Amino acid sequence: MTNLENWVFNNLLLLFLFFGFCKSRDTITPTQPIKDGDLLVSKDETFALGFFSPGNGTSNRRYVGIWYYKISEQTVVWVANRDKPINGTSGAMSIDQHGNLVIYDDNSQHVTLWHTNVSAPVMATSNSYSARLLDSGNLMLLFQGSDTKNESFVAWQSFDHPTNTLLPNMKLGLDRRTGLDRFLTSWKSKDDPGTGEYSYRMVPSGWPQLVLFKGSVKLYRILPWSSSKASEKFPIGMLKSSYIDDPEEVSVAYVQVNGSSLSRFFWDELVGGLKMDTWVDVEGQGKGKGKWVEFYSIPNERCDNYGLCGAYSYCDDSKFPTEFECTCLPGYEPKSANQWNLRDASGGCVEKKRAGLGMCRNGEGFVKVEGAQIPDTSWARVAPQLRMNECEAVCLMNCSCTAYSSVADSGNCITWYGDLMDVKKFDDVLLEWYIRVDADELGKTTVGKPSAPVTDQHLKKKKSIRVDKKNTIVVTSVVVMLALIISLVCWLVMKKARRDVGFNNQASDVEKLELPIFDMITIAAATNKFSDTNKIGEGGFGPVYKGQLSSGKDIAVKRLSTSSKQGVDEFKNEVILIAKLQHRNLVRLLGCCVHGEERMLVYEYMPNGSLDSFIFAGVEKKSKSFTWSTRLDIIVGIARGILYLHQDSRLRIIHRDLKASNVLLDSEMNPKISDFGLARAFGHDQSSTKTERVVGTYGYMSPEYAIDGLFSMKSDVFSFGVIILEIMSGKRNRMFHHSDHDLNLLGHAWNLWTKGRAFELLDPMMEGSFPMSKVLRCIQVGLLCVQKCLEDRPMMSSVLLMLVSDSAILPQSKQPGFYIERSSIETHDQSLLKSTPSINEVTMTCLAPR
Structure with a gap:
């Protein structure tokens, strides 16, 4: 090779190496993690991801964040490990063996500081995953399918977990299908990206609106749909917003009309408010040299x-x-x-x-x-x-x-x-x-409008009124006196009734619920004087009767038994809680009746009775209507009802007594959760509490609740998991027996699952064809819900997603709570509880873990 040829070859090699290594990298793979000092850069170089220190950069605390790449001022728009920084430059971000994005400290034996918590399919490997930074600023964790289409699915994305910044095309709001709630939270300070006390979120109850909170206190609100309309009037035509409110989601997002400019909506720690800023290059200083210019801010006025x-x-x-x-x-x-x-x-x-x-x-x-x-x-x-x-x-x-x-x-x-x-x-x-x-106010001043001028006609009308007043003063006095006497009598009667029912000073709260009050005559006539032939069941509260009102409407009347352990508190609790709830998978309370010592609740009538009557019924009843598709619809319906109680209702409600007998079925086999006498309402900033009075039903109570009195949303998740396994097997958890062992239903299901024989759990009387993969998926979801440690159990939003979406990834379940083998004596003792009411007060001495 000549000297010229050598020179050409060496220079071509250098050019190849230069362009090959200088090409920006936008993807993390299991074999290509990033370490402190590395950068991911999106395809068009708008955004970068890497390790940074907030403020002036002198801090030793390191975070993984996303920021604008092409501008001179580092502006972070998303932070991963915001509450768990790394001390020093020994951090790394990679994809672990389960397919999760993780951040760890190399100096601490790979202790995980942050992860994405996705659920990998059984056959998936870490090589099935990759993470890519998009030009929108969204970090996506992608799962590569193994089918012939070789399609990728989004397993997780940073746009679903915003921090303090809303970027174009990023949604704020609630996914009603999965329960995913996307909202902004402030940094603690300009030098600390930790989760602050301010949040800006969609409140879906009533008529949806966006609200700025400090903790749980409202600071500012705006209707998202009005924001959408207002955006059409922006004078510079930079932005427009889109608002969605349908059965699947309620959300708002803004779209940048001018794609070449940069804009962001964020919480500004310096001014203590939400701002919309746009980046403006300073002429003569070069591209990317400029400043952020405020577009608008909220709140900005006293009102x-x-x-x-x-x-x-x-x-x-x-x-x-x-x-x-x-x-x-x-x-x-x-x-x-x-x-x-x-x-x-x-x-x-x-x-x-x-x-x-x-x-x-x-x-x-x-x-x-x-x-x-x-x-x-x-x-x-x-x-x-x-x-x-x-x-x-x-x-x-x-x-x-x-x-x-x-x-x-x-x-x-x-x-x-x-x-x-x-x-x-x-x-x-x-x-x-x-x-x-009221009548006197009609025709007077309205807000923002002056009062109408006084004319001669007005004066003549006033004079006529004075004459009429003199002529009718005696009649008026008599009418007023009679009205006062009648009102006094009614007030005394109502006061006594409310005192008897235990409402006392909370009577005004009940009135606000607008719950109809039925009189005793109406209820007695509807139920044929509480005839035994009208009796359709009995629970801890008392007997339940079918009735029919004079209008022809069928009702169910729950009558408080004098021997019931439930009383005024449970009655009042159910009235106040369920009257505020509206969901297709919750039973509808039509009203109540209070007569002397009698207390009754009036519900819509459920023709198909309770779920347990189908799960544990004979061959004939099951074969007709309890097919696989019906069972799946019931499971999903119950999940939707629980998710509403936990997340979408005005208050966060823990049911505390979820069981098959407390799920009723309408004429179309739609499930409706009932019996809220033991339910507890939390604020949305409260997640758990402890009680000295453990109430509920054996076989459905979670370990932490039964043993320590600690209940939370995860307690209801445990109960729901038991219901799933009962529906799939046709067997009761508490009364389950097997010739080969002394495990209960949870232990039996876990035993079969670990041995790869979960299909043996299925109810042999389940009619119709069914896809085994979906059936096994339901069993796995049930086992995930009944895991012993509450931290391992999924939230109901994740449970619903796993039930309705085949693409949702399920983690491997751990051992369930209360599944340990029982001795013959324990088994005998538990059998003595068969005839007890469904509501039990439990003490630590009488509880035998099983």
Whole structure:
């Protein structure tokens, strides 16, 4: 080879090596992790992922984050190990043997500091996974399928787990199918990306809205659909937002119209609020040299502060500081005149007191509230396909309805019950709403409008009223006196009834529930005087009767037994909790009846009775209607109901007595969870508690609850797992016996699963063809739910996803709780409990783990 040829060859080799090694890398594989100092760069070099130190970069704390790659100011938009930093530069990020993205410290024997927690398929290997940084800023963990199509599936993505920044096309909101909740959380400070106390999230209850919280306290709210409409009016045409509210999800996202500019919506720790910033290059300094320019921020006005003026009032920023910014809504007056004069509106406003007038059946009507945004919709009710006049009629018929509105483009009728909170003056109102006022208030001033001028006709009308008043004063006095006497008698009767039922000072709360009260005569007539032929069951609360109202509607009446261990507290608990719940997989409470010592609950009638009557029924009943598809639909329906209780209802509710007999089936075999006498309500910032009074049913209670009195959402998950295994096997957990061992149903299922013989668990009477893979999947989900350690059990959102999605990856289950072999004496002792009621008070001395 000549010198020229050598020179050409060497230079070509150098060029090849240069371009080969300088090509940006955007993917992590099991054999290609990244270490501190390495970078992943997205394909178009918009974003980078790597290790960083917050603030000025001098800190020894290292985090894995994503930031903009091409701009001069490092701007982090997502942090993985935000609450578990690495001290020093010994960190690494890779894919482990289970297919999870993990962050670990090389100096601490690979102690995992953060991981993605995906569930790998049984046959999957770590080589099936890779992680890629996209140009959108989304880090995706991909699972490569082994089928002929060679398709990739998203096992996890950072867009589903935002930190303090919302990027274009990233959603905020709830996936109703899986329970995945996407929301922003603040950094602790500009130098600490740890989870802060502020969050910005979608509140799906009532009429969905976006709310900024400090802990559990509301600071600011906005309707996401109005944000979507408002985005169409942005003067610079940079952004538009999309809002989705359907059975699958409720979410909002913004889309960047001008793809060449960079924008972000984030929590700014310096100003203590949410901001939208856009990157602007400074002319003459080169591309990427510039600064972030504020587009808008919230909250930015005094009236943005949630509930500044209290209930039944509105806030007007244009009045501040020369005038008091708070004004009572029409028909209302300050609750405390002294506080109001001191510019303290925390007490809000109350209905004006007028003799003989009121808001129910006294000629009341509605006044349009001009130039003000609608009140907090968290507890509003939504009825679809109603015009404005129909919506008004719905509200007028209900004395507790305080306001209404109708969304023209969707036909949704929104009605409010109880306090109207967080109303503020708004120049560009996108929704009209109307407040209920008494007869005297009709025709008077509306918000933002001056009073009508006084004319001669008004004066003549007033004079005529004075003459009529003189002529009718005697009649009026008599009517008022009679009304007072009747009201006093009614009040005494109602007070006694409420005292008997244990409502006492909480009577007003029950009234707000608008729960119908049935009289004893109606219930007795409906149930044929509680005839034995009408009796359809009996539980811990007492006997249950089928009845039929005069309208022809079938009902189920649960009558408190005098010998029942349940009483006033359980009765009241069930009334208050279930009356607030609305879900297709929860039984509907129609009303209650209180008569002397009698306490009854009236439910919708479930023609197919309880689930246990099918699971443990004979051949004939099972073969007709308890097929594989029916069993699967029931399992999924129960899961949806539990997920609603745990996550989607206004309060987080732990049922505490989930079992097959507390699941009822309607005429189409749809499951409905019932019996909320033992349920407990938590705030959404509370996850568990401990009790000295352990109540529930043997065979369904989780170990930590039965032994230590600790209950949480994972307690219900355990009970649900028992139900799954009972449905699949047709056997009771507590009464299960096998000739080869003394394990209960959970232990038997676990034993078969570990030996690869789980199919032997199946109910031999299950009719129809069924896919074995789906059947085994259900059994595996059941075993995951009954794992001994509550930390190992999945949340109900994950459980539902594993049940409805074949692509969801299931982890390997660990041993269940209460499955250990029993001695013959223990087995005999437990059999003595067969005839006990379904509700038991349990002490530590009488509980035998099994």
